[in-house]
Amino acid sequence: MNEQLITHLPRWLEASRAHAHEGKVAAYIPELAKAPGNALGISIMGKTGETVAAGDTSLMFTMQSISKIFTLMLALVDNGEDGVFAKVGMEPTGDDFNSMLKLELVEPGKPFNPLINAGAIAVTSLIHGSSPAEKSGRVLRYFQDIAGGAPLAINEEVYRSESATAHRNRSLAYFLKDNEVLGEEIDVEDVLSVYFQHCSIEINVEQLSRMALVLAFNGTDPITGREHIPRRYVQIAKTFMLMCGMYNASGEFAIRAGIPAKSGVSGGILAMVPGIYGIGVVGPALGAKGNSTAGVHLLETLSGQLEWSMM
Numbered sequence: 001m002n003e004q005l006i007t008h009l010p011r012w013l014e015a016s017r018a019h020a021h022e023g024k025v026a027a028y029i030p031e032l033a034k035a036p037g038n039a040l041g042i043s044i045m046g047k048t049g050e051t052v053a054a055g056d057t058s059l060m061f062t063m064q065s066i067s068k069i070f071t072l073m074l075a076l077v078d079n080g081e082d083g084v085f086a087k088v089g090m091e092p093t094g095d096d097f098n099s100m101l102k103l104e105l106v107e108p109g110k111p112f113n114p115l116i117n118a119g120a121i122a123v124t125s126l127i128h129g130s131s132p133a134e135k136s137g138r139v140l141r142y143f144q145d146i147a148g149g150a151p152l153a154i155n156e157e158v159y160r161s162e163s164a165t166a167h168r169n170r171s172l173a174y175f176l177k178d179n180e181v182l183g184e185e186i187d188v189e190d191v192l193s194v195y196f197q198h199c200s201i202e203i204n205v206e207q208l209s210r211m212a213l214v215l216a217f218n219g220t221d222p223i224t225g226r227e228h229i230p231r232r233y234v235q236i237a238k239t240f241m242l243m244c245g246m247y248n249a250s251g252e253f254a255i256r257a258g259i260p261a262k263s264g265v266s267g268g269i270l271a272m273v274p275g276i277y278g279i280g281v282v283g284p285a286l287g288a289k290g291n292s293t294a295g296v297h298l299l300e301t302l303s304g305q306l307e308w309s310m311m
C-alpha cells in the first residue's frame with residue numbers, strides 16, 4: 001500500500017468532509033433523508049486485500065445507482081451484447097439521471113444508456129428468472145459473490161419508501177412499455193420491484209471497495225483468483241462509468257479525477273484505479289447533479305495527489 005496514502009488519508013478525508021455542507025441529503029426517496037449529512041467514509045483495497053480506510057467506515061447505505069453497473073453485467077451474462085444493446089444505447093445524455101427528455105428523440109423509447117434510470121429499468125427487465133423474487137435473488141447472490149461472499153441484504157424500509165413514491169420511475173417504465181422496449185410478456189410493476197430492490201441493497205465502504213477491486217482487475221477477484229465477470233463485460237461497464245457514471249457531471253469528474261466511477265443518490269461512490277485499487281466511498285450530502293460533494297472532492301484530491309488519472 002502506498003505510504004503517502006496511509007500517512008495522509010485521514011487528513012485528506014477531513015479536508016473533504018468540509019465540503020459536505022455544500023450538498024444536501026436526497027429526500028425524494030423519503031427514507032434516504034435519514035442519512036447523516038456530515039458523514040464521509042472511504043475504503044481503498046489493493047490486490048492482496050490490504051486496505052486503507054478512514055472516516056465513517058461503518059455507515060451502511062443502499063447502493064442505489066451503483067447497482068446499475070452490476071445489473072448491466074448480469075444482463076450481459078444472461079443475454080449477450082446484442083440482446084442488451086437492442087434495448088438500450090451506448091451514449092451519454094448530459095441530462096439528469098431520471099430525465100425523460102431524450103427518450104423520444106432518436107429511437108423512440110430506447111434509453112440512451114444503461115446508467116440513466118430508464119436504461120437501468122430496461123436492463124433490469126432482461127435479467128433471467130421465472131419470477132421477480134427469483135430475479136432479485138439472483139441479483140443479490142451475484143452482488144454478494146462479487147463483494148467477497150459475506151451476506152448482503154435489501155433494506156426493506158428504503159425499498160418500500162422508493163416503491164411508494166416512484167412516480168417518475170413508474171412513468172419512465174410505462175413509457176418503455178408503450179414503446180415495446182419492455183415487451184408484451186413483461187409486467188411493468190414486476191420489473192420495477194426488481195429495480196427498486198437492487199437499488200436498495202445495503203452495503204458498507206469496505207464491501208464496495210471489494211466489488212470495485214473485482215472490476216479494477218477485469219472481473220477476477222485478485223484475492224481469491226476467482227473469475228466473477230467476463231473481462232469483456234467489465235470493459236463495457238468501465239467505459240460507461242467513465243462516460244456517464246457520475247450522471248451529467250461525468251465530463252467534469254473525468255477531467256478532474258480521470259478514473260472510472262459510479263455514484264448513487266445515497267451518497268455512495270464506487271471507483272477504481274484500474275489494475276491497482278478498488279475504492280468505496282460514502283458521503284450522503286449530494287450536489288446539484290446528484291453526486292456526493294465531499295466524496296467527489298476526496299476522490300479528486302486523491303487522484304491529484306497520487307496521479308491516478310488514466311488519461
Ligand SMILES: NC(=O)CC[C@H](N)C(=O)O
Nearest residue numbers: 064065097117199264265
Ligand atoms: N441516481 C440514483 O441513484 C437513482 C436510483 C434510485 N433508486 C432511483 O431510481 O431514483
